[in-house]
Amino acid sequence: MRLRSLLFVPGDRPDRMAKALSSGADALILDLEDAVAPDAKPAARGMIAEFLAAHGRDVALFVRVNPLDSGLADADLDAVAPARPSGWVLPKAEGSASVLDLDARLAERGDRTAPILPIASETARAVFQLGSYADAPARLAGLTWGAEDLPAAIGAEASREDDGRYTAPYQMVRALTLFGAAAAGVAPIETVYPAFRDLDGLAAYARAGARDGFTGMMAIHPAQVSVINAAFTPSDEALAHARAIVAAFDANPGAGALSLDGRMIDRPHLVQAQRLIARAG
Numbered sequence: 001m002r003l004r005s006l007l008f009v010p011g012d013r014p015d016r017m018a019k020a021l022s023s024g025a026d027a028l029i030l031d032l033e034d035a036v037a038p039d040a041k042p043a044a045r046g047m048i049a050e051f052l053a054a055h056g057r058d059v060a061l062f063v064r065v066n067p068l069d070s071g072l073a074d075a076d077l078d079a080v081a082p083a084r085p086s087g088w089v090l091p092k093a094e095g096s097a098s099v100l101d102l103d104a105r106l107a108e109r110g111d112r113t114a115p116i117l118p119i120a121s122e123t124a125r126a127v128f129q130l131g132s133y134a135d136a137p138a139r140l141a142g143l144t145w146g147a148e149d150l151p152a153a154i155g156a157e158a159s160r161e162d163d164g165r166y167t168a169p170y171q172m173v174r175a176l177t178l179f180g181a182a183a184a185g186v187a188p189i190e191t192v193y194p195a196f197r198d199l200d201g202l203a204a205y206a207r208a209g210a211r212d213g214f215t216g217m218m219a220i221h222p223a224q225v226s227v228i229n230a231a232f233t234p235s236d237e238a239l240a241h242a243r244a245i246v247a248a249f250d251a252n253p254g255a256g257a258l259s260l261d262g263r264m265i266d267r268p269h270l271v272q273a274q275r276l277i278a279r280a281g
Contacts, residue, residue: 001060001086001115002026002281003142003187003216004232005225010035011063012044017051023222024229027060032076033067033091041072045079052083062117064089068101081109087141092149093118095129096136103137115141117189120180121173122149130173130180142187144218145177148194164201178213190214196221206231215279234280242273 007025009017011032020028030051036044052061063085066072069092090102099116106114120126120133120143127150133143147159147170159170166174174191181188190209193202202224206217210231217228234242248258249270257266 001141003060003189005216005219005228006062006117006189007219007222007225008035008064008192010044011048012036012040014047014051017048020222021055021059023225025059025219025222025225026216026229027062027086029062029064029089029218030085031064032072032080033064041066042075045076049080049083052080052085057086060086062087062089064091065102067092068098068105073102074105077105077109081106081111084111085114087115087117090116090118092122092126093120094123094126095120095132096134097129097132099133099136099140103139113139115139117141117144119144119146121145121147121177123153124150127173127176130176131183133180133184133186136184140184140186142189142216143177143181143184144189144191145173146191147173164195182213187215188213190217192218192220193224194220196224199223199227203227203231232279234276238276239280242276245269245273246277 003026005025006027006029007020007023008029008031009020011030017028017030030048032041032044032048048063055061063080065076065088068090088102088106090098093099099118102116106112116139118133120130133140147166150170150173151157151159156169158167160166178188190206193205195201206228209217216232219225219228244260245265248260248265249255252258257264
């Protein structure tokens, strides 16, 4: 499943869900958590179930349920699991134990395979569990993070400097999410860029994410999707270079290091090239 761009859509807005199918996003996240007011959640569950039943899966259709300890998650699952979404987004996740918990709840409802994407940094406890996801079930789809709930959880005034850069604690959390995903062998997904009208800022942020090793990013507005897709799609030039590296090592299978275009390449370059080619599909 290719996950360059994942677009959040309120679960109580069927009109927006239908419109989002043509946004170009690789996946939609039909939201039952933050985007839906408490008294609207029962209706939203039914709307999402009807939407899932009425549409195919040319675009992956994930559902973000409410946190497992909220008292709302089981009602979410009861209503939506029979419609078989493409995957699940788990907010307020606190390590592999949370994924195992959701895995068991889904299995009770007949879903043993749909991928789970945890939002893995929304509580202080969660930060200390970012290295535990290697023990999560095989259905773990990736790891993503967020910097909106965590400041409130720890009593911080903000997560960003005046110029938009993350403060040091949240830079650390972003890095730990990236390394936690790598340790678990799953896709690291960059968090949202809240200033949805600032497409130039988004492009710079998304490019930095791709540079650092993230393979996709969440979006909060359809206008962000094409910018995100461009940032996380390897260029023709990068693909050609990666294929040249692979070809060089294929021609010299016993070599530890080679020269290509006047530069030395070794096994880490080969691994990077293979990953880039795989990411491009």
